[in-house]
Amino acid sequence: MVYKVLISDPLSEDGIQPLREAENIEVTMKTDFTPEELALHIGEYDALLVRSQTKVTREIIEQAKRLKIIGRAGVGVDNIDLDAATEHGVIVVNAPDGNTNSAAEHTIAMLMSLARKIPQAFYALKHQKWDRKSHVGVELKNKTLGVIGMGRIGVEVAARAKGQRMNVIAYDPFLTEEKADKLGVDYGSVEDVVQKADFITVHTPLLKETRHLINKDAFEKMKDGVQIINCARGGIIDEDALYEAIVNKKVAGAALDVFEEEPAVNHKLLELPEVIATPHLGASTIEAQENVAIDVSHDVVHFLTGGLATNPVNLPSVPSEVMKKIEPYFRLSEKLGTFLTYLAEEAIEEISIYYAGDLTDVQVAPLTRNTIKGLLKRHLGEHVNDVNASFLAEKKGITINEQKTSTSKGFTNLLTVQVKTSKTTRTVAGTLLNGLGARIVKVDNYSVDVIPEGHLLFIRHKDQPGAIGRVGSLLAEHDVNIATMQVGRSDVGGDAIMMLTIDKHLEKEVLEQLINVTDIYAVNAIDL
Numbered sequence: 001m002v003y004k005v006l007i008s009d010p011l012s013e014d015g016i017q018p019l020r021e022a023e024n025i026e027v028t029m030k031t032d033f034t035p036e037e038l039a040l041h042i043g044e045y046d047a048l049l050v051r052s053q054t055k056v057t058r059e060i061i062e063q064a065k066r067l068k069i070i071g072r073a074g075v076g077v078d079n080i081d082l083d084a085a086t087e088h089g090v091i092v093v094n095a096p097d098g099n100t101n102s103a104a105e106h107t108i109a110m111l112m113s114l115a116r117k118i119p120q121a122f123y124a125l126k127h128q129k130w131d132r133k134s135h136v137g138v139e140l141k142n143k144t145l146g147v148i149g150m151g152r153i154g155v156e157v158a159a160r161a162k163g164q165r166m167n168v169i170a171y172d173p174f175l176t177e178e179k180a181d182k183l184g185v186d187y188g189s190v191e192d193v194v195q196k197a198d199f200i201t202v203h204t205p206l207l208k209e210t211r212h213l214i215n216k217d218a219f220e221k222m223k224d225g226v227q228i229i230n231c232a233r234g235g236i237i238d239e240d241a242l243y244e245a246i247v248n249k250k251v252a253g254a255a256l257d258v259f260e261e262e263p264a265v266n267h268k269l270l271e272l273p274e275v276i277a278t279p280h281l282g283a284s285t286i287e288a289q290e291n292v293a294i295d296v297s298h299d300v301v302h303f304l305t306g307g308l309a310t311n312p313v314n315l316p317s318v319p320s321e322v323m324k325k326i327e328p329y330f331r332l333s334e335k336l337g338t339f340l341t342y343l344a345e346e347a348i349e350e351i352s353i354y355y356a357g358d359l360t361d362v363q364v365a366p367l368t369r370n371t372i373k374g375l376l377k378r379h380l381g382e383h384v385n386d387v388n389a390s391f392l393a394e395k396k397g398i399t400i401n402e403q404k405t406s407t408s409k410g411f412t413n414l415l416t417v418q419v420k421t422s423k424t425t426r427t428v429a430g431t432l433l434n435g436l437g438a439r440i441v442k443v444d445n446y447s448v449d450v451i452p453e454g455h456l457l458f459i460r461h462k463d464q465p466g467a468i469g470r471v472g473s474l475l476a477e478h479d480v481n482i483a484t485m486q487v488g489r490s491d492v493g494g495d496a497i498m499m500l501t502i503d504k505h506l507e508k509e510v511l512e513q514l515i516n517v518t519d520i521y522a523v524n525a526i527d528l
């Protein structure tokens with residue numbers, strides 16, 4: 001199998017070496033596709049790598065029949081329709097750390113350029129004007145920098161601003177007073193930051209909650225002569241409100257690296273002499289580009305070759321030490337889910353997954369997703385995966401319960417899956433036996449011991465002499481060899497079960513004949 005990877009924005013050639021060197025991966029770099037051309041060609045690719053330029057819309061994702069992974073060589077994923085990706089089972093990964101330093105340095109460069117009007121002075125000089133009086137700046141020392149968003153970049157900007165002898169006041173929903181103390185910054189609300197700062201810089205993602213976070217109201221509360229920096233995302237600051245605030249002399253200057261719509265040429269803000277700008281260059285350094293391309297290429301290679309992504313955006317990331325503990329259960333959890341699809345004869349309304357023993361100490365969400373994947377895949381097809389399993393279950397109106405319990409029934413680990421339909425509740429439980437691998441240990445109320453692989457027959461019957469023999473004979477007549485067989489019963493002469501492993505898939509006509517054998521109530525032929 002050769003995986004085809006499309007790179008649709010310029011990425012560092014050194015950074016994509018992991019992709020170029022990987023076996024079975026063919027890389028195409030094509031950075032001039034129009035949206036229509038991308039929609040036309042995306043169906044050929046297994047992976048798509050982008051920066052902020054390519055808009056990965058729902059329309060594109062709907063055409064991407066082979067696509068498994070979208071790699072964002074950078075932080076912001078607002079150019080990717082994450083819901084559409086999730087619905088289509090496409091994992092999105094980013095490279096959150098590689099450009100932090102460059103973005104922070106660019107912010108400081110903008111702050112200093114703004115304070116000293118360097119771009120305006122240079123522009124005048126380029127136009128033969130030796131103009132010193134229009135370009136009088138302000139010092140940063142002892143001024144207050146307001147930082148909104150103290151994530152990776154915000155924290156780095158704050159540290160550098162302190163190096164300029166500035167006071168820093170910061171707001172972030174995850175910033176505590178204690179943490180602010182440790183970072184040597186003042187802790188405040190958005191209001192405090194807005195009211196007290198001489199310079200305000202934003203470093204949040206663009207979300208519903210942060211869209212126009214800095215708006216007309218906010219500008220009104222600011223100090224006269226405040227200066228604004230946005231090296232995060234266009235849209236965090238309301239551009240119309242900023243324009244008004246500059247024209248009304250409330251805001252003395254603004255430095256913008258990002259815009260609500262990009263590319264932003266002929267933007268009205270660019271006509272104002274108080275505004276300096278760069279065309280989204282925060283991450284545009286040799287180092288950052290190499291870092292993010294390496295990180296995202298590694299994730300794409302790992303993922304395409306069956307490994308796990310380090311920086312998933314539309315799946316909760318799982319620390320590697322946790323992953324090591326739960327990975328052995330992946331196969332078992334999926335098989336238990338698949339097993340139950342054969343037992344549930346009506347539509348599944350509720351799935352409950354119980355984790356016991358060693359499994360109570362770990363993060364089990366990936367196992368839950370895997371179980372649901374097993375439950376849905378048989379009927380919905382191969383496109384069901386970890387990314388879209390929960391979404392698809394919810395869309396089908398299936399309630400999902402996940403619970404850790406102390407009842408491990410003597411097993412060191414026990415994974416029990418139960419499904420409810422309008423008529424019945426069916427249960428299967430499995431365990432990982434030390435050194436022996438996975439076993440199904442319970443079906444409904446019956447204890448069994450069977451490897452969850454291959455072809456199984458689960459038969460419910462009346463506990464009567466001859467029932468087992470009749471099943472054996474019928475299978476022999478059809479050349480079906482029995483590899484293992486277990487029986488169990490509730491009480492003598494009552495309900496009983498047989499669990500067989502057979503050497504081949506049971507044909508439909510044999511199954512129908514088996515169901516008609518005397519004393520047999522139900523037969524499930526299960527292919528795992």
Ligand SMILES: NC(=O)C1=CN([C@@H]2O[C@H](COP(=O)(O)OP(=O)(O)OC[C@H]3O[C@@H](n4cnc5c(N)ncnc54)[C@H](O)[C@@H]3O)[C@@H](O)[C@H]2O)C=CC1
Pocket residue numbers: 074075076077096099100103148149150151152153154171172173174203204205206209210213231232233257258280281282283284
């Ligand atoms: N101009 C450029 O080229 C670059 C821009 N960026 C952008 O910079 C921004 C920050 O990136 P990182 O620091 O890496 O992200 P991050 O995820 O480490 O930090 C974002 C912070 O914003 C905080 N936040 C969320 N909602 C908030 C709110 N309503 N008020 C205050 N804080 C809020 C979060 O709690 C988080 O701590 C992102 O928008 C990213 O896309 C990143 C790299 C380069």
Ligand SMILES: O=C(O)C(=O)COP(=O)(O)O
Pocket residue numbers: 051052053073074075076077099280281282283284
């Ligand atoms: O990483 C980010 O969020 C950025 O904004 C960088 O964008 P870029 O990769 O330079 O198009």
